Amino acid sequence: MYKLSDVYGKRIFDQHSNFIGTARDVLIDPAEKRIKFLLKEDPMSILGRDRVEAKKFIKENFIPFEKVIAIGDIIILKE
Numbered sequence: 001m002y003k004l005s006d007v008y009g010k011r012i013f014d015q016h017s018n019f020i021g022t023a024r025d026v027l028i029d030p031a032e033k034r035i036k037f038l039l040k041e042d043p044m045s046i047l048g049r050d051r052v053e054a055k056k057f058i059k060e061n062f063i064p065f066e067k068v069i070a071i072g073d074i075i076i077l078k079e
Helices: 051-061
Strands: 011-014 019-022 025-029 034-039 062-064 068-071 074-077
Touching: 051 062
Parallel strands: 011 074
Antiparallel strands: 011 019, 025 034, 034 062, 068 074
């Protein structure tokens, strides 16, 4: 189990050492009390975008938390 403070500001890489981004925020499922997504950008920046831009923003910036393999000095994602 990870704490939110373990995630914020960490650099995110895939298994091949490719830089993906930096964890700027998280989305939590309150019913499950679990982190559902890592966010590479501030989620408030989605406001004012049309539907196509919003979908693109979500696809590019929301990372499903189940892809996380490890959190240490960096976050590593599985493919």
